[in-house]
Amino acid sequence: MREASQLSLLTTNGGMPGISEDFTEQSRIVVHRGDACKFMQSVPSNTATLIITSPPYNVGKAYETRRSIDEYLMGQEGLIDELVRVLNDQGSICWQVGNFVEDGEVFPLDILYYSLFKKRGLKLRNRIVWHYSHGLHPSRRFSGRYETILWFSKGNNHKFNLDPVRVPSKYPGKRHYKGPNRGKPSGNPLGKNPSDIWEIVANDWNEEIWYIPNVKAAHPEKTIHPSQFPVELVERCVLALTDEDDWVIDPYCGVGSALIAGLKQERKVIGCDKETAYIEIAKERIRAYYKGMLPIRPIERELYVPQGKVSQVPDEWKSDEENTN
Numbered sequence: 001m002r003e004a005s006q007l008s009l010l011t012t013n014g015g016m017p018g019i020s021e022d023f024t025e026q027s028r029i030v031v032h033r034g035d036a037c038k039f040m041q042s043v044p045s046n047t048a049t050l051i052i053t054s055p056p057y058n059v060g061k062a063y064e065t066r067r068s069i070d071e072y073l074m075g076q077e078g079l080i081d082e083l084v085r086v087l088n089d090q091g092s093i094c095w096q097v098g099n100f101v102e103d104g105e106v107f108p109l110d111i112l113y114y115s116l117f118k119k120r121g122l123k124l125r126n127r128i129v130w131h132y133s134h135g136l137h138p139s140r141r142f143s144g145r146y147e148t149i150l151w152f153s154k155g156n157n158h159k160f161n162l163d164p165v166r167v168p169s170k171y172p173g174k175r176h177y178k179g180p181n182r183g184k185p186s187g188n189p190l191g192k193n194p195s196d197i198w199e200i201v202a203n204d205w206n207e208e209i210w211y212i213p214n215v216k217a218a219h220p221e222k223t224i225h226p227s228q229f230p231v232e233l234v235e236r237c238v239l240a241l242t243d244e245d246d247w248v249i250d251p252y253c254g255v256g257s258a259l260i261a262g263l264k265q266e267r268k269v270i271g272c273d274k275e276t277a278y279i280e281i282a283k284e285r286i287r288a289y290y291k292g293m294l295p296i297r298p299i300e301r302e303l304y305v306p307q308g309k310v311s312q313v314p315d316e317w318k319s320d321e322e323n324t325n
C-alpha cells in the first residue's frame with residue numbers, strides 16, 4: 001500500500017505553450033486526432049530524438065478490430081517506414097508490446113516486431129522487461145506477468161544519459177578488493193544502472209488500491225483508457241534517451257501519458273490518436289499538468305533493505321555534514 005505523500009501534484013513555473021493540431025517548427029506541443037501513418041507523413045524527416053509508443057496489440061480492445069496476426073503486422077509496416085524517416089541519427093524508438101493470444105496460443109509481439117525494425121537498419125539496444133504483479137490467471141498456462149519494450153537506435157551515435165536514471169545501489173559500500181583502486185568504493189555515488197528489468201505499476205491499476213486519507217482510489221493517473229502507460233515508465237526513457245528541447249513522439253498516444261512525461265522533462269512533444277475521446281482527455285491532462293492539477297506518480301526509485309557493511313554509503317561519498325553527525 002502506498003502513502004498519499006507519494007502522489008505529486010506537479011506545478012510548473014512558466015505558462016503553458018499552445019497545443020497545435022498539426023506540426024509546425026514553432027510548436028512545442030502537437031496533439032493530432034487522426035490516423036497515425038497519415039499524420040506522420042506531415043512530420044519532417046530527422047525530427048524526433050525519441051519515438052515511444054504502445055501500439056494497438058490486436059487483442060480486441062475497444063479501439064481496435066481484431067485481425068490475423070500477419071494482417072496486423074503488415075498493417076504496421078507503413079507507419080514504421082514513416083517513423084524511421086522522422087527519427088534523427090541520434091534517435092531511438094521504444095516499442096512497448098505484450099502478447100497476442102489466439103485459441104490459447106501465445107504470439108509474443110516483440111519477437112514478431114523485431115524483424116520489422118531490424119530490416120530497416122535499426123539496432124536493438126535493450127529488450128526491457130516491464131514486470132508487474134497482477135493480472136489474469138489462465139487455467140492452462142502460467143500467468144503472464146511482464147510486457148517488453150524494444151529499444152532500438154537508428155545508428156551507433158544514439159543519445160544515452162545514464163546518470164539521470166540511476167537507482168540506489170543495493171551495496172554502495174562495496175570496495176575494490178584488488179588492483180590500483182583497492183580499498184576504494186567500486187560503485188558510483190549516483191547509484192547503479194537500473195538494468196533491463198523494470199518494476200513499474202502496470203495493467204493492475206484497477207486492482208491496486210492506494211491509501212489516501214478517507215478515500216480509496218485506483219492509480220491516480222488512471223483515465224477511461226483501457227491500456228494506459230504509467231507516466232514514470234516513459235519518463236525513464238525520456239530522461240535516458242533525450243535532452244531538453246528534443247522532440248518526443250507517440251504516434252498512438254491514447255490519453256497522452258508519453259506527452260506528459262516529455263513535457264515534465266522540458267521536451268517538445270507530438271502525439272496522435274484516432275479516437276476523439278482519448279485526444280480530448282490527452283489535451284485536458286496536459287492543461288491540468290500546467291495548472292499543477294495532474295496527479296502523477298513520481299518516478300520510481302528502487303528501495304533496498306540495508307544488509308551489513310556493504311549496504312552502507314561509503315564515508316567518501318557522504319557530505320561533510322553527514323560525516324560529522
Ligand SMILES: C[S@@+](CC[C@H](N)C(=O)[O-])C[C@H]1O[C@@H](n2cnc3c(N)ncnc32)[C@H](O)[C@@H]1O
Binds near residue numbers: 035053057225251274
Ligand atoms: C495501447 S493504446 C496506447 C495508450 C497510450 N500509451 C496511453 O498511455 O494512453 C493504443 C492506442 O492506439 C490508438 N490507435 C489504434 N489505431 C490507430 C491508428 N490507426 N491511428 C492512430 N491511433 C490509433 C488507439 O485508439 C489507442 O488509444
